Amino acid sequence: MAGSKTEKNNSVPEGLWKKCLKCQSPLYRPELERNMDVCPKCGYHMRIGARRRINIFLDESGHQEIGQEIEPIDRLKFKDVKKYKERLSEAQKNTGERDALIAVIGTLKSMSVIVCAFEFSFNGGSMGYAVGEKFSLAAKYALEHRKPLICFSASGGARMQEAVISLMQMAKTSAVLEKMRIAGIPYISVMTDPVYGGVSASLAMLGDLNIAEPGARAGFAGPNIIEQTVRQKLPSDFQKSEFLLEKGQIDMIIPRNELRQRIHNILSILTNTRDT
């Protein structure tokens, strides 16, 4: 959505219909929303924002945010064709978020859990200081309170405008996850379209279980870079979740509408708890 053109025309119910990006079927928005933004015709999983992701995953009883105060920092005074500062304030205005990760404490079918979700529309869900810091804070909370952590990733990778600081967030998030692993606290990584680069090569691939939504693409290098390097066309399913499953990189593919039930089931087995 272009931030400048938000003038509303109230007479026409704006965008009541949406075309499926895959099968092109016109979809009635309320129905699409009920279906968690999965095309009822072809099953295509559309990208959804972090808040919505958390809302459809957790119980309705509400949740409490972690690290809400964390702000991105422009340590390098970075400028490409635009100042990083400007890019940040634009992204903040457009998304209403301070940076690309939301972390909350909530319940999943009454089980107390910590959930992180990437906001892809904030600078491509890229990981800089604020994302790494908030993720680590959430993981530390999970460690301290011995509660499972679930992360829904959607990211283009490390945030270039924070240069090596971004790179180091990979080490930071991986280190705190290793503490969880040793402490025996479950960490479930759910990859949603797309997950690349520094996020894939750190927190997204380190789950006790790695899960992907149908059709989600995940990998280290983007397909363009790989095509340029190997000079051959890539198969159409390359880096998609079905490919990841076949190559042994993920445990399972779970459709969006089953995530709640199945992750809850997995966690209750891992932590040996039963529904009350």
Next chain:
Amino acid sequence: MDLKFLPFEQPIAELESKIKELQLVGNDNELNIAEEVNKLKEKSNKLTSSIYSKLTPWQIVQVARHPHRPYASDYIKTIFSNWEEMHGDRHFGDDNAIIGGVCRLDDQPLLVIGQEKGRGVSEKVMRNFGMPKPEGYRKALRLMELAERFNLPIITLIDTPGAYPGIDSEERNISESIARNLAVMSRLKVPIICTVIGEGSSGGALGIGVGDHVNMLEYSTYTVISPEGCANILWKSSEKAEIAAEAMGVTSLGLERLNIVDETIKEPLGGAHRDMEKMCVNLKVRLVEQLIELKKISTDDLVSRRYDRLMRYGSVIN
């Protein structure tokens, strides 16, 4: 020796070729032109130090990638003794872009892991130009865990244009291989010293780069993405690589200021490739010293110090 002068070194190249000519003349006519040669040599040195005192980040990128720059294997040969190279990840294969083995630094037994670009066409191909695949990181992990079992400190030498962006790399999950190393290196119970000796590019560099003390050679670079890659994405043109290098602050000085790099190790005049022996001495002296310091720290403190440091990365109170 052909020094393969870089574009910005052309004035030095001209002086050096004059010196060569004079020396040839001298040999022919038995004229005593030693004095003149010395004068020119002095001038060349002065010029070199003046040019090298104000290198731009992009020029440093060029030096870090210089074809004659010493590689991990050069340092291993010169600095360490009793070297035994170990091969393979025990699952898939042996990656020649990462070499690892046990050896001694003076009397101290240790493990060394290095990324190796290879010299000459056939070796470069064999080493995949220093771009490791998953089996490379998994070999490194296997060796680092071995080092922990035998209480051997770990020294890593970083020099890569990045992890290999190829189909096979992705099929075998290059992401996981890097991520796993980051996780495990954060808690290994032995001292780890990481040194960027050339190009430290992205996750491929960091995959052997988590440690207690991080060095950079004076004209090496450490980046989240190559300047060309960054330029391509943000400026939509790889020709802006020079500006991207500037913007990302790829050099040791900038990174020391951000507390990401602990120490810059001095290079000989004109870069490590001009005087490899001196470079090896400089590095060895620092490694010996750093190892002595790290060995004074108890294992528990060492590991918690490393963890705390990782947790501080990027914060302003760092």
